[in-house]
Amino acid sequence: MSDSLELALECFAGGRAIRADGRECRYLVLPSRQDPRYLLPLGNSRAMLRSFEIYRPFAGAPRFWRSSLSRIAGMRVSRWALPALKVAEPLGLKSLVTNITGEREPVFAVVVGPPGKYRKLAIQVMRPQGETLGYMKLGLTKPAVERVRREASVLADLSALRPQVPAVLYAGEWQNSYILFQTALEGHPGPAKLSGMHVEFLERLAAIRRVDKPGRQVVEEVGESWKTLTWRCDWRWQQLGLGVLEAAARDLEKLTVPCGVSHGDFAPWNTRVRNGQLAVFDWESGEDGVPLGWDTCHFNVQVAVLRKKKWPTKFDLAAGPGAHGLFLLYLLSSLAKSLDERAENNAGLEYRKQVLMAELTRLRNR
Numbered sequence: 001m002s003d004s005l006e007l008a009l010e011c012f013a014g015g016r017a018i019r020a021d022g023r024e025c026r027y028l029v030l031p032s033r034q035d036p037r038y039l040l041p042l043g044n045s046r047a048m049l050r051s052f053e054i055y056r057p058f059a060g061a062p063r064f065w066r067s068s069l070s071r072i073a074g075m076r077v078s079r080w081a082l083p084a085l086k087v088a089e090p091l092g093l094k095s096l097v098t099n100i101t102g103e104r105e106p107v108f109a110v111v112v113g114p115p116g117k118y119r120k121l122a123i124q125v126m127r128p129q130g131e132t133l134g135y136m137k138l139g140l141t142k143p144a145v146e147r148v149r150r151e152a153s154v155l156a157d158l159s160a161l162r163p164q165v166p167a168v169l170y171a172g173e174w175q176n177s178y179i180l181f182q183t184a185l186e187g188h189p190g191p192a193k194l195s196g197m198h199v200e201f202l203e204r205l206a207a208i209r210r211v212d213k214p215g216r217q218v219v220e221e222v223g224e225s226w227k228t229l230t231w232r233c234d235w236r237w238q239q240l241g242l243g244v245l246e247a248a249a250r251d252l253e254k255l256t257v258p259c260g261v262s263h264g265d266f267a268p269w270n271t272r273v274r275n276g277q278l279a280v281f282d283w284e285s286g287e288d289g290v291p292l293g294w295d296t297c298h299f300n301v302q303v304a305v306l307r308k309k310k311w312p313t314k315f316d317l318a319a320g321p322g323a324h325g326l327f328l329l330y331l332l333s334s335l336a337k338s339l340d341e342r343a344e345n346n347a348g349l350e351y352r353k354q355v356l357m358a359e360l361t362r363l364r365n366r
Helices: 003-013 043-055 060-074 092-099 144-158 196-208 215-227 235-251 295-305 323-340 347-364
Strands: 024-031 035-041 083-090 107-112 120-126 132-139 166-172 177-182 211-214 258-261 273-274 277-280 287-291
Touching: 003 035, 003 083, 003 092, 003 107, 003 120, 035 043, 043 107, 043 120, 043 132, 092 120, 092 132, 092 166, 120 144, 132 144, 132 273, 144 166, 144 177, 196 258, 196 277, 211 215, 215 235, 215 258, 215 287, 215 323, 235 323, 235 347, 287 323, 295 323, 295 347, 323 347
Parallel strands: none
Antiparallel strands: 024 035, 024 083, 035 107, 107 120, 120 132, 132 177, 166 177, 211 258, 258 287, 273 277
8 A cells, every 4th residue: 555545545444444344334545545536435336436536537538537437336346356445434534424414324435646745635515315415625745735724714714705616614733644524516517618608707806806916026025936936947947937027017017907706726626507508616725815817827728738729729828918918927826836846747837938028028028
């Protein structure tokens, strides 16, 4: 058993998880015990099928993999040829769910986040019949714990947007971590193209708390964030960052930038649609005082990265003053976050760098 799986099980079921004494739960570990990402409950075909909701991939190959596995689960095979992992019943989480929802026999599916500074567990909580009661998050590192704590705070601050955002069922200290238990958002996955429902949601989000900042202040804030991470970059990246800040400062000079609450990872895979209305989850990157257009930029860039679409044909920037400068700052801020997360091998990192260089050249040649 890998160290990462052992750590995940300790957080999920407590110190007795590895011993698996007393009552046990059986899980299918995917893709392997050496590289665990998903723990799917065995022995209950309905809950097993619903547990695939915790993994709704956007790319083609992972979607095919998920579809194939869900078909296998639908065959109602009681004893798979795949090895099962026995884990002690998570009595603490079970008791918490029972106290909050009344369900005495909850079923859990677990996602182990990718390795890194912000690794966490995401847990789908279901009734035995397969109905999803909500989702839990537990940080596996100190920075991840703080992120979960921040998401709980952000969701509490967004009560005016419900039911388009999850409600907090419980949030508080949990063993050596912090737990957030939130409601599930019903509906089908959101579209991969920005539409009126996206604009409507972002306008509601912007109305919660808006502040206008001088353009120079926005440049300085991004610059401070970038400078704290330049030691992770070679001199070419450092020069690129300096060039971006200088160009953005010129483009935003004497302009005022409307800022407000930002989702931080506004992308199709974090949205659902029900009755023609967009709902958005996964608010752990939520921030206040962010340029209002950045969520739109992030949406388009994330889709382009995943689909491997190339610059410059896929981005139509607003024609208003400062649009290019703000896009440059978004890209630099996004790069800084990737470096902070130790995501140097992230496929989107080099793509963002290329887009940044192209946009910087375009701005200089105007």
